[in-house]
Amino acid sequence: MKSLSIIAALAILALLPSFASPASTEHYPSKPIRMIDPYAPGGSTEAQARVLAEKLNLAWGQPVVIDGRPGAGSAIGTQIVAKSTPDGYTLLFANAAFGTVPNLYKNPPFDPIKEFAPIIQVGTQPLMLVVHPSLPSTLRDLLTYAKANPGKLNFGSAGTGGASHLAMEYFKSMAAINIVHVPYKGSAPAAVAILAGEIQLATFSANSVMPHIRSGKLRALGVTTAKRSSLLPDVPTVAEAGVPGYEVVQWSGIVAPAATPKHILASLNQKLNEALASADARERLGRVGVEAAGGTQQAFAAFIASEVRKWRKVIQEAGIKQE
Structure with a gap:
């Protein structure tokens, strides 16, 4: 009789809600979310992050605070x-450097695969290969000259x-040409240099x-x-114009700590x-040259892994290192 009472009690307990793991059943979010932007204020990542922070705030009624933590090529944030x-x-608003920075160091500052859980790809942005007007007018002619x-x-x-x-460097490798790198301290001085004819080629964000x-x-x-980019639909892709298979995407996305x-x-x-499906968000992202993406966590994880592999090879072959 006693054993039957114990069995009955256990059966009743099994039907009751579990209070052993309150964190797993806690309503999310129940407090403000912090989204780290690892770049200086005023840039593209901040503009994108703010669009999505506002959308999440409206959806959940909880603030999403953009916390700028620049430094060390995004490594600090x-x-x-x-x-x-x-x-x-605590979330990270990541971009293409997430897949390249670890490959530049002997002792990587972070591991994009093991230390993070991908959430979503936010958008993509093309780079534009530009030349000073004194150079050949087509990519094929430029490659012939080079x-x-x-x-x-x-x-x-x-x-x-x-x-x-x-x-x-990826362009050099795929096109099998020898051209000399001249580094500047930022995009602005590089733009001044190509406009003045001090350098002949460069890639910049299409918008800029x-x-x-x-x-x-x-x-x-x-x-x-x-x-092709909707900003300049008459400009061919680099792959179309003479370097088959060439593709470089500037991307953005949101990740969280691995566990x-x-x-x-x-x-x-x-x-x-x-949020990314809304016309308002897509229009606002478009203002900074970003095409909204979206998709599954799994697709984003696969994309990040492919980016890490791709840039590891490029960086190793070019012998690029950061201290």
Whole structure:
């Protein structure tokens, strides 16, 4: 009789809600969310992050605070998120450097695969391969000249190991040409240099060089993405114009610390997909040259892994290192 009472009691307990893991059943979010932007204020990442922060705030009624933590090529802000409590209340607004920075160092400042859980790809942005007007007018003619004159052409970048440098090292490798790298301390001085004819080639975000292309001060030879840009639909892709298979995407996305609970990651993915599907968000992202993406956590994880592999190979072959 006693054993029957125990069995009955256990059966009743099994039907009751579990209070053993309050964190797993706690409503999310129940407090403000911090989204780390690892770049200086006023840039593209901050503009994108603010669009999505506002959308999440409207959806959940909880503030999403953009916390700028620039430094060390995004490593400082990224490390803060990697070491934070994996509870969904500290997120990272990442971009293409997330897949390149670890490959530049002997002792990587973070591991994009092991230390983070991908949530969603926010958007993509093309780079534009531009030249000084004194150079050949098509990419094929430029490649012919470069192959006939190894080492005579140069290209500028916003700094060693940055997006504009790596895009051109990848271009050099795939086109099998020898052109000389001239690093600058940022995109602005690199732009001044190419406008003055001090350097001949460079890649810039499409949005930033549009006025110079339209005025004729620079010539666009190709867009680095797999498809043409709506900003300049008459400009072919680099792959179309003479380097088959070439593709470089400037991307953005949101990730969380690796051990963040799956139901929180799923909730974030759902709400962010809804935000990115809205006409308002797409229009506002478009103002900074970003095409909204969205999609599953799994697709974003696969994309990040492919980016890490791709840039590891490019960086190793070019012998690029940061101290």
